[in-house]
Amino acid sequence: MKIKVPATTANLGPGFDCLAAALSLYNEFEIEVVPNAKFKLEIFAEGVNAEDISKDGKNYVYKGIKKVFDLCKTQVVPLRIRIKNNIPLQRGLGSSATAYLAGVLAGNILCGEVLSEYEVLKLAVELEGHPDNVVAAMYGGLCICNAYDDKIRFIKLQMPKNLIVLTIIPDKKISTKKARKVLPKSVEFKKAVYNVSNTALLVSSFVTKKYEFLKFATEDFLHQPYRKKLMPWMDKIFDICLRNKALCCMLSGSGSTIVSIYKDSELNNDLLEKISFEINKFISCEYKILRFSNKGTEIRQ
Known part of the structure; x- marks a missing residue:
C-alpha cells in the first residue's frame, strides 16, 4: 500500500x-x-x-x-x-x-x-x-x-485557495522537546486573554477572508516570545517579511521554520529574491512556496 x-x-x-x-x-x-x-x-x-x-x-x-x-x-x-x-x-x-x-x-x-x-x-x-x-x-x-x-x-x-504560504526553513534543527522546555509554567492572565481573542480573530479572518486582520490575529504571547531564545533570528525574519507585503508571519510549530502568508498576487520571484537576500545575510535558509492543502x-x- x-x-x-x-x-x-x-x-x-x-x-x-x-x-x-x-x-x-x-x-x-x-x-x-x-x-x-x-x-x-x-x-x-x-x-x-x-x-x-x-x-x-x-x-x-x-x-x-x-x-x-x-x-x-x-x-x-x-x-x-x-x-x-x-x-x-x-x-x-x-x-x-x-x-x-x-x-x-x-x-x-x-x-x-x-x-x-x-x-x-x-x-x-x-x-x-x-x-x-x-x-x-x-x-x-x-x-x-x-x-x-x-x-x-x-x-x-x-482554507482559502488564494493564499500562498512561504516557508522559510533555517539550517538548524529544533526538537519539539527542547522547544517545550523553554516555555514557562504559567503566564499572566492578560496574556492568556490576548491569545484567546487572537485565536478567535485568526480563525474568523480565514473564514471571512478579512486578511487585513491576520497581522494582528497571529500575534502570540504563550510560546513564541520564549522560543525565540532558541531562534534569535525570528523577529528579524518577521520584520523582513512584513515589510515585503506579507499578511502575517508566525513560527511553524515549535520551529525552526517560519511561515509567512501572502495573497497569491503579491508574492513573485523578484520579491522572494529580495526577501531571501536580506534573510541570508544573517542565517542560511531554504525557501519553499506552498499552498494550504x-x-x-x-x-x-
Whole structure:
C-alpha cells in the first residue's frame, strides 16, 4: 500500500496546541508485506534528511504499525517500508506526525481494519503527543482541535485557495522537546486573554477572508516570545517579511521554520529574491512556496 501525508504548520501564532493547517508538501510511504522473508523489517529512505531516519524498530512508521499489531495481540509480519521524505525533520512542519499517522493507518489495514477512523486518529495522537499536527495531516484544511478528558474533538475548515504560504526553513534543527522546555509554567492572565481573542480573530479572518486582520490575529504571547531564545533570528525574519507585503508571519510549530502568508498576487520571484537576500545575510535558509492543502492523507492499496 502507498500512503501520502501532508506537512502541517501548527499553532499559527496564538493557537498553541489547538490549531494546525495542512500544506502542499508531502511525505510518501510504501508498506509491503514480504511473506516468508528472512528478515523481520527492511526500511529504505530517500529524500530530505533521509540519513537521519531510523532504519530499525525505532522508526516512527514501524512504531505506528507495531502499536496496532500489539493492540490486536498479533505478531508483526515481515515488512518492507519505503519512505520518500520531502518534509525536513525537526523543523516544525509535522514530519513525525506524518510517520506515526502513516504507520497506524497501515497497521490498521494490515490487521483487517479493526480500528475505527476515530481510533486510528486517537492512536496516532497518543504516539505524537499532541493532536494538532496529526488531525490536520489526516483531514487537511485548517483544523481546530481540543484534547480533553481523554477525547479528541476537532472541526475542519476549508482554507482559502488564494493564499500562498512561504516557508522559510533555517539550517538548524529544533526538537519539539527542547522547544517545550523553554516555555514557562504559567503566564499572566492578560496574556492568556490576548491569545484567546487572537485565536478567535485568526480563525474568523480565514473564514471571512478579512486578511487585513491576520497581522494582528497571529500575534502570540504563550510560546513564541520564549522560543525565540532558541531562534534569535525570528523577529528579524518577521520584520523582513512584513515589510515585503506579507499578511502575517508566525513560527511553524515549535520551529525552526517560519511561515509567512501572502495573497497569491503579491508574492513573485523578484520579491522572494529580495526577501531571501536580506534573510541570508544573517542565517542560511531554504525557501519553499506552498499552498494550504484542503486534502488530507491519501491511501492507495
